[in-house]
Amino acid sequence: MNTFLAALFSGTSRGAIFALVALGLVIVWRGAGIVNFAQMGQAMFSTYIASTLITNGSSYWVGFVVALLSGAALGSILDVLVMRPLSNKKKTELLGSESMRAAVPVLASLGILGALQALAGIIWAAEERGFPAPAKQEGFTVAGNAMPFTAFDVFVIGSVAVTLILTTLFFKKTSMGLAMRATALNQEVAKLSGIRTNRTRTLSWAISGASSSLAGLLLTPSSNLSPNTLDLALLIGFTAAVVGGLDSPAGAVLGGFILGMVISFVTFYDTPEDVFLAILVVLLLALIVRPRGILGSKDARRV
Amino acid sequence: MSETTDLSISNLTVKFGGLTALDDVFLDVAPNTIVGLIGPNGAGKTTIFNSISGLVTPTSGEISIHGKKMKWPASHQLAEFGISRTLQGVGLFSGLSVVENVMMGANITSGSNFLKDLFGASGKAEAKLRRRALDALAWAGALDMAEKMPGDLTYPQTKRVSIARALISQPKILLLDEPAAGLGQDDIDKFAALLKQLKQRCAIIIVEHHVDFIGAISDQVYVLNFGKVISSGTFDHVKRDPAVLAAYLGTSTQTGSEKLGGGHA
Structure with a gap:
């Protein structure tokens, strides 16, 4: 029973973080039509910025806020400097087919990932360093028994819940959110309706950059920080997005929690070494049984 | 001239x-x-x-x-x-409700001030916009379709919706x-x-x-x-x-x- 509870709690906490990663991927996929493989590289970079501030005497919260802001800024910069020119039809018309043209920004995101990791290695050296948590990572004690749930888990779930609620309100209850949903559905009609689609695109990169930076801040206290630490999170987040439906924010969150549970239960009941295998099995199952994802729409493109 | x-x-x-x-x-x-x-x-x-x-x-x-x-x-x-335009084949957003489609016609991000748009993106402004959209739908005789999805409408109904969308920006x-x-x-x-x-x-x-x-x-x-x-x-x-x-x-x-x-x- 105790093992079960521990697995459940740990799965919820991890799942919440993977939900954030998957949500970031889905927002850029919907807003810009790109699977952004650089996403967790961006998150790694802004977590390093927070780490530098904190080791130089700033409070955790200053580092926290700066990381979110620099995540948003880095996302916007990448869109404006790299993705926007690459998506320009006139400049890429030499490439034969539509699918080739669609692949270019995705390949570029892999290049960005490499560049960011190399740059982080140059600036901060490639060895692992710790990253602080804002709350205790020892379990609560109830009547002398250590519970499998920590104050940091509460912080993780709380901050992810706040992010999800804010994102939902933004997309459902504001005009800018409506503009972004419309742009994702039909860019041409959105343009004719007066939407500057370049701007909504950049905004989706910024939102995704901030939310994945939060994921970076929440992951690194237990994984430590190095240029490659967050690679696994991208893999899991991508799987979560595919399982839930790459074009569905709600699906991304659902997929994140499913992956969190699978990983946690495999870790507790089997062995951590089988986690990779389990992720792969989940991905394969999803692609065979329901390739468009649990909440994905019918006409979503397959990647 | x-x-x-x-x-x-x-x-x-x-x-x-x-x-x-x-x-x-x-x-x-x-x-x-x-x-x-x-x-x-x-x-x-x-x-x-x-x-x-x-x-x-x-x-x-x-x-x-x-x-x-x-x-x-x-x-x-x-x-x-x-200037407002309807499209050949109507061009409604399939994933947005009828009233949201009409709201999209209102030039909701004026383009002149992105940051103001972003931070002024409040629920209040949205509610006001929704009322205008309902007015436009009423004028086009399509008020009862407001909460439906475009896929559930008949073709002539979608035409009315696209007119309402074109009209909301006056x-x-x-x-x-x-x-x-x-x-x-x-x-x-x-x-x-x-x-x-x-x-x-x-x-x-x-x-x-x-x-x-x-x-x-x-x-x-x-x-x-x-x-x-x-x-x-x-x-x-x-x-x-x-x-x-x-x-x-x-x-x-x-x-x-x-x-x-x-x-x-």
């Missing part, structure tokens, strides 16, 4: 590579009138709309809007100039691309009545294949063929124009005139 027009185009030429889609086209639209553009398929009717709405870059030509000479507008500037110039296509005679009559009412509020330009419909509602008609204006004036005038008869029928015979007056072309 330009003081009395809402929209005036002269010498408009559009070339796609070696193909000349529009050749020295002119168009004058007076306030509170309905102007019909007719012509065979490929004559360039929709290309005129695309030039006005920034989807096509004209090779040459001038445009005046509300009597002011200006650069050809970009898509996102249309609402700013009081345009001075409304561009309608084949609004009667796919409608039955009953719905066409209702639609014509709706447009005649609408004329009190703005100038309307209509691209249409349905010649009877154009004849019934238009104050001015322009006939295009192979990218050129071959005739213009009142419907009664153009339907007797030998150039028009030749374009539609290959010859200018009396039976041709009857056909043009009574057919769906």
